Amino acid sequence: MSLELNNIGVAYGTKQVLSNITTDTIKPGSLVALLGQNGAGKSTFVKSLAGLIPYQGHAYLEGMELAKMHQYERLKNIGYVPQTLPQGNSLLAYEVIKSAASALQQHNQEHLIEEVFERLSIAHLAFYPMHKLSGGQKQMISLAQALVRHPKLYLLDEPTSALDLNWQMQVLNTIREEVNSQNSIALLISHDINLALRYCDQVILLHQGNILSIGNPKNSLTTENIALAYKVEARIETCSQGHPIVLVDKPI
Numbered sequence: 001m002s003l004e005l006n007n008i009g010v011a012y013g014t015k016q017v018l019s020n021i022t023t024d025t026i027k028p029g030s031l032v033a034l035l036g037q038n039g040a041g042k043s044t045f046v047k048s049l050a051g052l053i054p055y056q057g058h059a060y061l062e063g064m065e066l067a068k069m070h071q072y073e074r075l076k077n078i079g080y081v082p083q084t085l086p087q088g089n090s091l092l093a094y095e096v097i098k099s100a101a102s103a104l105q106q107h108n109q110e111h112l113i114e115e116v117f118e119r120l121s122i123a124h125l126a127f128y129p130m131h132k133l134s135g136g137q138k139q140m141i142s143l144a145q146a147l148v149r150h151p152k153l154y155l156l157d158e159p160t161s162a163l164d165l166n167w168q169m170q171v172l173n174t175i176r177e178e179v180n181s182q183n184s185i186a187l188l189i190s191h192d193i194n195l196a197l198r199y200c201d202q203v204i205l206l207h208q209g210n211i212l213s214i215g216n217p218k219n220s221l222t223t224e225n226i227a228l229a230y231k232v233e234a235r236i237e238t239c240s241q242g243h244p245i246v247l248v249d250k251p252i
Contacts (some may be wrong), residue, residue: 001028001061001062001077001152001153001183001184001185002025002026002027002028002061002062002185003023003025003026003059003060003061003153003185004023004025004026004058004059004060005021005022005023005026005057005058005059006022006057006058006059006060007020007021007022007056007057007058008020008021008022008045008048008055008056008057008058008059009021009055009056009057010041010044010045010048010053010054010055010056011056016209017041017044017209018041018044018045018048018055018209018210019209019210020210020211021045021057021210021211022057022211023204023211023214024214026185026202027185028152028183028184028185029179029180029183029184029185030179030185030186030201030202031175031176031179031185031186031188031199031200031201031202032185032186032187032188032200032201032202032203032204033188033189033190033196033197033200033202033203033204033217034046034187034188034189034190034204034206035189035190035193035196035203035204035205035206035221035229036205036206036207036212036229036230037207037229037230037231040206040207040208040209040229041206041208041209042157042189042206043083043157043189045187045206046080046155046156046157046187046189047080047157049066049078049153049155049187050074050078050080050155051066051067051069051074051078052080054067055067061077061078061152061153062152064077066078072104075103075104075149076104076149076151077151077152077153078151078152078153078155079145079146079147079149079151079153079154079155080146080155080157081142081143081145081146081154081155081156081157081159082142082157083157083158083161083189085135085138085139085142085162086130086138086141086142087130088130088131088132088133088138089129089130089131090129090130090131091129091130092126092127092128092129092130093122093125093126093127093128093129093130093133093137093141094113094126094127096130096141096145097113097116097117097141097144097145097148098113100144100145100146100148100149101113101148101149103149104149106149112148113148115148116144116147116148117144119147119174119177120140120143120144120147120170120171120174121170122137122140122141122144125137125140125141134162135162136162136163136164136167138162139159139160139161139162139163140163140167140171142159143156143159143171143174147174147178150178150182150184151184152182152184152185153184153185153186153187154175154178154179154184154185154186154187154188155186155187156175156186156187156188156189157189158189158190158191159171159175159188160172160190160192160195161191168192168195172195172198172199173199175188175199176199187204188200193221193246194243194245194246197217197221197243197244197245197246198243200217201216202214202215202216202217202220203215203216203217203220203221204220205220205221205225205229206229207228207229212225212228212229213225217244218244221236221244221246222236223235223236226246227252231251231252232248232249232250232251232252233248233249233250233251233252234246234247234248234249235247235249
């Protein structure tokens, strides 16, 4: 399913937080990094697409206006993983993920649940109560709740923020594989620019509620754009495997 965004705006009362967010058609199989400094509007952007706050303009997922989707259509097509960690309650991790699968009355639920535990390497957490899990483990459960439904659009707000390097790569490998195998789309917020560049096809760089640049990482993340968006002086190098690397020298 393709995603089209046309003149998306979000306001909190009289304060306009996002303005004129417009993109070319984002094609199935795309993993898109949403970058920008704190307060640029990244979380507001994905919350609006997730239906948590209203937006102006139009957002279409394969021709369906996101704002007009019924609850079941949202559950089926959109997987939102918030930055806020799941609550620590007495429910087992397995029960939390089962509730997500049951919401769509999916067939072969047990197989889907077992598969997502294995893909994320968290089967050992299945029968732990949520209140006994660490922050990083809760974050994995939150991602599993989205993955078990195989939605067409993933809205991921810093899904690796509570994870160490090993788990960060495991999560991003899984997201990359999911996008490729299911022909879905993922919008990924990250403060780790280099990690995002390693996995993402496209970059949307936000600055003060507007799109500063959009496109492939090489064209979107220039030294000039990084300086404007992050207020730092940086260089862009290429690693031995051909990935771009941002090296920050000093604040501006």
